[in-house]
Amino acid sequence: MASTSYDMIVIGAGPGGYVAAIRAAQLGLKACVVEREHLGGICLNWGCIPTKALLRSSEVFHLMERAKDFGLSADKIGYDLDAVVNRSRGVAKQMEGGVKHLLKKNKVDVVMGAASLPAKGKVAVKTDKGTEELTAKHIVVATGARARELPGLEADGDLVWTYRHALKPVRMPKKLLVIGSGAIGIEFASFYNTLGADTTVVEVMDQVLPVEDKDIAAFAKKQFVKQGMKIMEKAMVKQLDRAKGKVTAHIETGGKIEKMEFDTVISAVGIVGNVEGLGLEELGVKIDRTHVVTDEYCRTGVEGLYAIGDIAGAPWLAHKASHEGVMVAELAAGGHPHPVKPSSIAGCTYCQPQVASVGLTEAKAKEQGYKIKVGTFPFIGNGKAVALGEAEGMVKTIFDEKTGELLGAHMVGAEVTELIQGYVVGRQLETTEEDLMNTVFPHPTLSEMMHESVLAAYGRAIHI
Amino acid sequence: MASTSYDMIVIGAGPGGYVAAIRAAQLGLKACVVEREHLGGICLNWGCIPTKALLRSSEVFHLMERAKDFGLSADKIGYDLDAVVNRSRGVAKQMEGGVKHLLKKNKVDVVMGAASLPAKGKVAVKTDKGTEELTAKHIVVATGARARELPGLEADGDLVWTYRHALKPVRMPKKLLVIGSGAIGIEFASFYNTLGADTTVVEVMDQVLPVEDKDIAAFAKKQFVKQGMKIMEKAMVKQLDRAKGKVTAHIETGGKIEKMEFDTVISAVGIVGNVEGLGLEELGVKIDRTHVVTDEYCRTGVEGLYAIGDIAGAPWLAHKASHEGVMVAELAAGGHPHPVKPSSIAGCTYCQPQVASVGLTEAKAKEQGYKIKVGTFPFIGNGKAVALGEAEGMVKTIFDEKTGELLGAHMVGAEVTELIQGYVVGRQLETTEEDLMNTVFPHPTLSEMMHESVLAAYGRAIHI
Amino acid sequence: PAPKGADGKRVFASPLARRIAADKGIDLSGVKGSGPHGRIVRADVESAKPAAAAAAAQAPTSDAK
Ligand SMILES: Cc1cc2nc3c(=O)[nH]c(=O)nc-3n(C[C@H](O)[C@H](O)[C@H](O)COP(=O)(O)OP(=O)(O)OC[C@H]3O[C@@H](n4cnc5c(N)ncnc54)[C@H](O)[C@@H]3O)c2cc1C
Ligand SMILES: Cc1cc2nc3c(=O)[nH]c(=O)nc-3n(C[C@H](O)[C@H](O)[C@H](O)COP(=O)(O)OP(=O)(O)OC[C@H]3O[C@@H](n4cnc5c(N)ncnc54)[C@H](O)[C@@H]3O)c2cc1C
Numbered sequence: 001m002a003s004t005s006y007d008m009i010v011i012g013a014g015p016g017g018y019v020a021a022i023r024a025a026q027l028g029l030k031a032c033v034v035e036r037e038h039l040g041g042i043c044l045n046w047g048c049i050p051t052k053a054l055l056r057s058s059e060v061f062h063l064m065e066r067a068k069d070f071g072l073s074a075d076k077i078g079y080d081l082d083a084v085v086n087r088s089r090g091v092a093k094q095m096e097g098g099v100k101h102l103l104k105k106n107k108v109d110v111v112m113g114a115a116s117l118p119a120k121g122k123v124a125v126k127t128d129k130g131t132e133e134l135t136a137k138h139i140v141v142a143t144g145a146r147a148r149e150l151p152g153l154e155a156d157g158d159l160v161w162t163y164r165h166a167l168k169p170v171r172m173p174k175k176l177l178v179i180g181s182g183a184i185g186i187e188f189a190s191f192y193n194t195l196g197a198d199t200t201v202v203e204v205m206d207q208v209l210p211v212e213d214k215d216i217a218a219f220a221k222k223q224f225v226k227q228g229m230k231i232m233e234k235a236m237v238k239q240l241d242r243a244k245g246k247v248t249a250h251i252e253t254g255g256k257i258e259k260m261e262f263d264t265v266i267s268a269v270g271i272v273g274n275v276e277g278l279g280l281e282e283l284g285v286k287i288d289r290t291h292v293v294t295d296e297y298c299r300t301g302v303e304g305l306y307a308i309g310d311i312a313g314a315p316w317l318a319h320k321a322s323h324e325g326v327m328v329a330e331l332a333a334g335g336h337p338h339p340v341k342p343s344s345i346a347g348c349t350y351c352q353p354q355v356a357s358v359g360l361t362e363a364k365a366k367e368q369g370y371k372i373k374v375g376t377f378p379f380i381g382n383g384k385a386v387a388l389g390e391a392e393g394m395v396k397t398i399f400d401e402k403t404g405e406l407l408g409a410h411m412v413g414a415e416v417t418e419l420i421q422g423y424v425v426g427r428q429l430e431t432t433e434e435d436l437m438n439t440v441f442p443h444p445t446l447s448e449m450m451h452e453s454v455l456a457a458y459g460r461a462i463h464i
Numbered sequence: 465m466a467s468t469s470y471d472m473i474v475i476g477a478g479p480g481g482y483v484a485a486i487r488a489a490q491l492g493l494k495a496c497v498v499e500r501e502h503l504g505g506i507c508l509n510w511g512c513i514p515t516k517a518l519l520r521s522s523e524v525f526h527l528m529e530r531a532k533d534f535g536l537s538a539d540k541i542g543y544d545l546d547a548v549v550n551r552s553r554g555v556a557k558q559m560e561g562g563v564k565h566l567l568k569k570n571k572v573d574v575v576m577g578a579a580s581l582p583a584k585g586k587v588a589v590k591t592d593k594g595t596e597e598l599t600a601k602h603i604v605v606a607t608g609a610r611a612r613e614l615p616g617l618e619a620d621g622d623l624v625w626t627y628r629h630a631l632k633p634v635r636m637p638k639k640l641l642v643i644g645s646g647a648i649g650i651e652f653a654s655f656y657n658t659l660g661a662d663t664t665v666v667e668v669m670d671q672v673l674p675v676e677d678k679d680i681a682a683f684a685k686k687q688f689v690k691q692g693m694k695i696m697e698k699a700m701v702k703q704l705d706r707a708k709g710k711v712t713a714h715i716e717t718g719g720k721i722e723k724m725e726f727d728t729v730i731s732a733v734g735i736v737g738n739v740e741g742l743g744l745e746e747l748g749v750k751i752d753r754t755h756v757v758t759d760e761y762c763r764t765g766v767e768g769l770y771a772i773g774d775i776a777g778a779p780w781l782a783h784k785a786s787h788e789g790v791m792v793a794e795l796a797a798g799g800h801p802h803p804v805k806p807s808s809i810a811g812c813t814y815c816q817p818q819v820a821s822v823g824l825t826e827a828k829a830k831e832q833g834y835k836i837k838v839g840t841f842p843f844i845g846n847g848k849a850v851a852l853g854e855a856e857g858m859v860k861t862i863f864d865e866k867t868g869e870l871l872g873a874h875m876v877g878a879e880v881t882e883l884i885q886g887y888v889v890g891r892q893l894e895t896t897e898e899d900l901m902n903t904v905f906p907h908p909t910l911s912e913m914m915h916e917s918v919l920a921a922y923g924r925a926i927h928i
Numbered sequence: 929p930a931p932k933g934a935d936g937k938r939v940f941a942s943p944l945a946r947r948i949a950a951d952k953g954i955d956l957s958g959v960k961g962s963g964p965h966g967r968i969v970r971a972d973v974e975s976a977k978p979a980a981a982a983a984a985a986q987a988p989t990s991d992a993k
Contacts, residue, residue: 015907022926044847048908052851057534060527064538067528070521071547074528074538083535091851098845102927319907322926338902346906356906381562383508387516387555404965415882421903421911422885428903429893429943434964438802439885439892442810442820443479443783444512447885462486462786463566867947894942894970 006032008332009123009136011115011278014041015048016309016321017142018099018108023329024138025106032109032134034125039099039110041144042310043318045092050167051187053088055350058194062352069389079195081172088167117141117279121304138304138332141292142325143274145310152239153179153267159247160240160265163188173197173264177249179237181208183349185268186224190351193229200230200260202237202251209349213361213410215376219394220412223353240265273311288313296339297331298324306331320345346424348417353393356420358427359408362398371401373433375457377449379413381464384444390414395453397423404432409453415446422450433458470496472796473587473600475579475742478505479512480773480785481606482563482572487793488602489570496573496598498589503563503574506608506774507782509556514631515651517552519814522658526816533853543659545636552631581605581743585768602768602796605756606789607738609774616703617643617731623711624704624729627652637661637728641713643701645672647813649732650688654815657693664694664724666701666715673813677825677874679840683858684876687817704729737775752777760803762792770795784809810888812881817857820884823872823891826862835865837897839921841913843877845928848908854878859917861887868896873917879910886914897922941968949973 008024010017013035024031038045057079064077103110111134113127123134147162149155155162158170166188174197178189181203193199201208201224207217208224208231221231235253247265251258272290285300285307286293292307294300300307306328309321323340330337346358365372379385379393393413400407409423426436436454441447455461472488474481477499488495502509521543528541567574575598577591587598611626613619619626622634630652638661642653645667657663665672665688671681672688672695685695699717711729715722736754749764749771750757756771758764764771770792773785787804794801810822829836843849843857857877864871873887890900900918905911919925939956941949945968949956952973959976961968 019926023924026924043907049847049851052848052908056852057536060531060534061536063524064528064531064536067524068547069551070524071545071549071551072521072525072528072541072543074541077536077538079536081535083532085535087533087535091847094850095847098927317907319904319912322907323904326926340904345904348906348909383513383555383559384516386558387513388520415879417906417909418879418882418911419885421883421905421909421914422889424905425886425889425895425900425903426893429890429895429899430940431889431893432965432967435893435967436889438964439889440783440787440804440809441885441888442812442881443507443781443786444516445812445882445885447882448783450885460487460490462483462790463562867944867951869944894944896943896947899943 004132004134006030006109006134006136008032008138008140008329009034009134010140010142011123012041012142012144012309013039013099013110014142014144014309014321015043015318016144016325017041017140018103018325019322020140020142020308020325020329021108022102022106023326024332025108027329027333027335029329029333032111032136033103034111034113034115034123034134036112036114038096039103040092040096043321044095044099046164046167048318049095050088050092051163051191052350053091054084054167054191055187057084057087058191059352062194066389081169081195085168116277117283120283120302138306138328140325140328141278141280141300141305141307141311142309142321143278143311145271145273145290145316147267148270148272150267150269153237153265153269155267156242159242159245159263160267162267166266171264175262175264176200177202177237177247177260177262177265178268179265180268180270181231182210182268182270183347185266186349186351188266188268189224189229193227194352199228200232200262202232202235204234204236206234208233209355211347212355212357213396213408214363215396216355216357216394216410216412220351220353220355223392224351227352271310271316273313275311298328315342315345315347317345317347344424344427346420348420350417353413354416355412356416357408357410358420358424359406360398361408361410362396365398365407370407372407373399373401373457375453375455375461377452377456377461377464379446379449381452382446382449384446384448385414387444388414395449397453397457399433399457404434406431406433406436409450413446419447419450422447468596468598470494470573470598470600472496472602472604472793473498473598474604474606475587476505476606476608476773477503477563477574478606478608478773478785479507479782480608480789481505481604482567482789483786484604484606484772484789484793485572486566486570487790488796489572491793491797491799493793493797496575496600497567498575498577498579498587498598500576500578502560503567504560507785508559508563510628510631512782513559514552514556515627515655516814517555518548518631518655519651521548521551522655523816526658530853545633545659549632580741581747584747584766602770602792604789604792605742605744605764605769605771605775606773606785607742607775609735609737609754609780611731612734612736614731614733617701617729617733619731620706623706623709623727624731626731630730635728639726639728640664641666641701641711641724641726641729642732643729644732644734645695646674646732646734647811649730650813650815652730652732653688653693657691658816663692664696664726666696666699668698668700670698672697673819675811676819676821677860677872678827679860680819680821680858680874680876684815684817684819687856688815691816735774735780737777739775761795762788779806779809779811781809781811808888808891810884812884814881817877818880819876820880821872821874822884822888823870824862825872825874826860829862829871834871836871837863837865837921839917839919839925841916841920841925841928843910843913845916846910846913848910848912849878851908852878859913861917861921863897863921868898870895870897870900873914877910883911883914886911939968940966942970944970945973949976
C-alpha cells in the first residue's frame with residue numbers, strides 16, 4: 001500500500017463508486033476505492049451488463065426464428081445455454097477489466113477488502129493480510145444493494161433463484177415462475193420465455209411493470225401474453241413447497257389460493273441496501289428501512305460523509321449512481337454541481353418489447369393536479385418500424401397544458417431504450433411542445449414517432 | 465371530381481407533398497394533391513422505405529451468420545433474393561396504402577395524373593380521361609427528383625442499374641461495381657456485399673461518404689474493407705464497355721486507367737430535380753441547374769407558388785421535404801412558422817455500420833473560423849455495445865469553444881440513425897456542452913456514448 | 929440559477945442565449961423572447977444591446993434630473 005491518507009475514499013466499486021473515484025482523480029484529488037468483491041459492482045458483474053448480454057442472445061435467437069419473415073432461411077436453429085451464459089460472463093469480465101484499467105489510468109488506488117467506518121474520517125479495510133486503516137477528508141459510501149428475500153421465498157440456488165443464480169443458471173428452466181414484474185423480473189422472464197421456458201409472472205400490484213404508465217404496461221402485457229407468458233396481476237406468492245426438482249407455489253389471486261407447479265422460481269421482489277456492518281448508525285447516519293438518508297447532494301449529515309447509488313435509495317439505477325458519483329466528487333473538489341433530479345432520470349427495461357420512460361405517468365401527472373395534453377403514436381404508423389419488422393409498440397407523451405412542459409414520456413417497442421434519451425435531453429433543456437414540434441427528426445427512423453406523439457398531443461399528428 | 469377550385473394544390477405526393485396537403489387540411493384549407501405515379505413519392509416507393517426493408521434483411525442475415533458469437537447455432541443459413549425483394553415491395557405497398565388512407569381521412573382530394581402550370585393560380589392535370597384544369601390560391605410544387613445519369617454510364621436495367629433497378633433486381637450481382645459512395649450508393653453496396661456480392665465502390669471525392677466528417681468516413685471505410693468491399697477513392701469511372709452479361713469499367717485513379725470487369729453496375733452519382741414540363745420558367749420561376757430557387761420559406765417569388773423537397777435543392781432528404789411541407793401549409797393558412805434550418809437537419813446512412821450526423825464537420829467548423837473543442841468516444845468503451853456484440857463505432861462531437869454551442873455531432877456504428885435525434889433535440893433547444901454534461905443518459909445504452917463524447921471534448925470522459 | 933425578470937418571474941432563455949448574453953453583458957430580463965412560449969433564444973440576444981451600452985445611453989436622462 002503506497003499510502004493511507006486520501007482526499008477521498010470510496011467504499012464500493014460499483015457504477016456509483018468507481019465513477020466517483022475517477023472523477024475525483026480527474027479533479028486532482030488523491031482518491032482510493034475499496035471493494036470487497038468485484039470492480040464494477042453489481043452493474044457490471046451481476047446486473048445491467050450481463051443481463052443485456054443474455055438478452056441480446058435471446059433477441060438474436062428470436063430474430064433467427066423469424067428468418068422467413070425477412071426472406072431468409074436456416075435449419076436447426078438452436079442455442080447452447082452454456083455458451084450463451086459464458087458469453088454473458090465474458091462480457092462482464094471484459095467490462096470489469098476495463099474498470100480496473102480506468103482506475104489505474106486515473107491513478108486511483110484500489111484496495112480489495114471489506115470496509116467499515118470505525119470513526120469519522122476513517123476507513124478500516126479487512127484484507128487478506130489483516131486490517132488496514134485509511135483516512136480521508138471525504139468518504140463516499142457506495143456499497144450498493146442486494147436482492148430482497150421474502151420469508152419462505154428465500155433463494156436456494158437450485159429451485160429458487162435470485163438474479164445471481166438466474167445469470168449463471170444450473171439448468172434451463174422448463175416451467176418457470178418469476179415473482180415480481182419490475183425491470184429485473186420481467187427481463188429474466190423475457191429471456192427464459194424466448195428460449196422456450198413455459199413462463200409465469202406473478203405481480204402483486206395491479207399491473208406488470210408497476211412503475212410504468214398504465215397504457216404502456218397494458219401494451220407490454222399483451223405482447224408478453226402473445227409470446228406465451230402467463231401474467232398474473234394482483235397476485236401474491238404466499239408459499240413455496242420445495243420438493244426434489246419441483247416447487248409448488250401457492251398463489252393468492254382474487255381471494256383464492258391457486259397451486260401451481262414449477263421446476264424453477266426466480267424471486268425478483270426488490271432489493272435492500274447494503275447498510276450493515278459499516279458502522280453507519282454509530283457515526284450518526286440516519287437509515288430509513290435499508291437506505292441511507294441523504295440530502296439532494298448525497299450528504300449524510302455527518303461532515304465529509306456521502307452516500308450514493310443504490311444505498312442512497314430509489315431510483316435503483318446505475319446511471320443515477322454514476323451521476324451522484326460525479327456530483328460528490330465535484331463537491332469534494334470544491335465545485336458547485338447541480339443535484340440530480342430524480343424526475344429527469346429515465347428508466348429502461350430490456351425485455352421484448354423494450355420499455356423506457358422518463359418523468360410522470362399520466363396518472364401521476366393528474367394526481368399532481370396538472371391539466372395535461374396527452375399524445376400517443378403507434379409503431380404500426382412508422383415506416384422504419386414496418387421496414388424493421390418491428391411494428392408493435394407505442395409512444396406516449398404528456399404535456400402540461402399551461403406551460404407546454406414535457407411532463408413525461410413513455411415508450412414500448414423496439415429500441416426504445418436507445419430512443420428515450422432524446423426526451424431526456426429535451427427535459428434537461430426545459431423543452432416545450434413547440435420546440436419538439438419544430439425539431440426535424442430524421443427519416444426513416446423510429447425516432448420520428450417521438451415527434452408524432454408530441455404532435456398528437458395537440459391534434460397535429462400527420463401519420464395517424 | 466368533386467371540385468376544381470382549392471385553397472391549396474400540391475403537385476407530387478412524396479413526403480413533401482402529401483405532408484403539405486395533410487397539414488393544410490388540418491388547418492382547414494381545402495386541399496388537393498396531384499400525383500402522376502405513386503402516393504408517397506420516391507421515399508415510400510423507391511427510396512427510404514424499401515431500401516431500409518432490404519437492409520433489414522441483410523442485417524438479420526449477417527446476425528444469423530454470427531450466430532455462434534451469441535451462443536446460438538443454425539445450419540444452412542441462406543436467403544431467397546426474391547423473397548427479400550418481395551418483402552421490401554410489400555412494405556412499400558403497405559406504406560403507400562397508408563398514405564392513401566391518410567389523405568382520405570384528412571379529406572384531401574387526390575387527382576392521379578401529370579400536372580403542369582399553365583398560368584398563375586392554375587394547375588392542368590393530364591389524366592386517363594383527358595386534361596383537367598384546377599385553380600388554387602396556393603400551389604406547391606413538390607415533384608421531387610430522379611437519378612442523375614452521366615453520359616456513358618446510363619442505366620439499362622440489365623447491366624447498369626439506378627436505384628430503381630437495384631431495388632427490384634433482375635439478378636443477384638456476383639461482381640458489383642457501385643459508382644458513387646453517398647448514402648444511396650453505399651447502402652446498396654452494403655446490402656449486396658452482405659449478401660455475398662464481390663463489391664467495389666468507386667468514389668470521385670477523396671473519401672467515401674463525402675459529406676461526412678473525415679474521421680467517421682475513415683472509420684466506416686475500415687469496416688467496409690473488413691467486410692470485403694473494395695473502396696476506391698479519388699477515382700472516376702470514365703467508360704463502361706457493355707457486353708453480354710459483362711461490363712468492363714475504365715476507372716481512372718492516380719492518373720492511370722484501370723480496367724475491371726463486373727456483371728452489374730449501380731450508378732448512384734446524384735439526383736436531378738424534376739423541373740421539366742411544368743411550365744415553371746414560363747411563370748418566371750428561377751431555376752438553378754435542376755433546382756427551383758426559393759427563399760427560406762420555400763417561396764418561389766411568384767405569388768402563391770412554393771417549391772419544397774428535393775426539387776427545392778439540398779439536402780435531398782425526406783424529413784427536410786416533410787418539414788417544408790408543414791411550413792408552407794402553415795404559411796398558406798396565415799401562420800408564422802419558423803423556416804427549416806439546413807444545419808439542424810440530420811443525415812442518416814443505413815449501411816453497416818450505420819452513419820449519422822448533424823451540423824458541421826470538424827473541417828467545416830474550422831473553415832468557418834470557429835475555435836473548437838472536439839471529443840470522441842469509441843463503441844468499445846461502452847457496455848451496451850459490447851453486450852450487443854456491436855463494439856465497432858465511434859461518436860464525435862464538436863463545440864464552439866467560446867459559446868459552448870454544439871456545432872456538430874457525428875456517429876458511426878450500431879443504431880446511430882436512431883441515436884442522432886438526441887443531438888438534434890439538443891441543437892434545436894440551443895444546448896451548450898454543460899447541459900449535455902448534466903443530462904443523465906440511461907445505462908446501459910449506446911446513448912451513453914453521446915454523453916461521454918461531450919465529456920471527452922472537455923477532458924472529462926469517464927470510460928476512456 | 930435562472931435569472932429573474934423585473935416582476936420576479938423566472939426568465940426563460942436557451943442555454944446558448946444565456947451564455948452569449950453573459951458574454952456580451954446583456955441583462956436577459958430586458959430581452960423579449962421570440963422562441964417557443966416566449967423563450968429567449970440566441971437570435972434575440974445577438975440582436976440585443978449590451979447592458980453597459982444601454983445604461984450609458986440612459987445616463988444623460990438621469991443626469992438631467
Ligand atoms: C439483474 C439486475 C439487472 C439490472 N439492470 C439494470 C439496468 O439495466 N440499468 C440500470 O440502470 N440498473 C440496473 N440494475 C441496477 C444496478 O445494477 C444498480 O442500480 C447499480 O449497480 C447501483 O450501483 P452502486 O454503485 O450503487 O452499487 P453496486 O453496483 O451494488 O456496487 C456496490 C459495490 O460495493 C461493494 N461493497 C459492498 N459493501 C462493501 C464493503 N463493506 N466494503 C467494500 N465493498 C463493499 C460491493 O461488492 C459492490 O461491488 C440491475 C440490477 C440487477 C440486479
Ligand atoms: C434509393 C433512395 C434511398 C433514399 N433513402 C433516404 C433516406 O433513408 N432518408 C431520407 O431522408 N431520404 C432518402 N432518400 C431521398 C428521399 O427519397 C427524397 O429526399 C424524398 O423522397 C423527397 O421528397 P419529395 O416529396 O421532395 O419528392 P419525391 O418523393 O420524389 O416525390 C415527388 C412526387 O412527385 C411526383 N411528380 C413528379 N412530377 C409530377 C408531375 N408533373 N405531376 C404529378 N406528379 C408529379 C412523382 O411521381 C413523385 O411521386 C432516398 C432516395 C433514394 C432514391
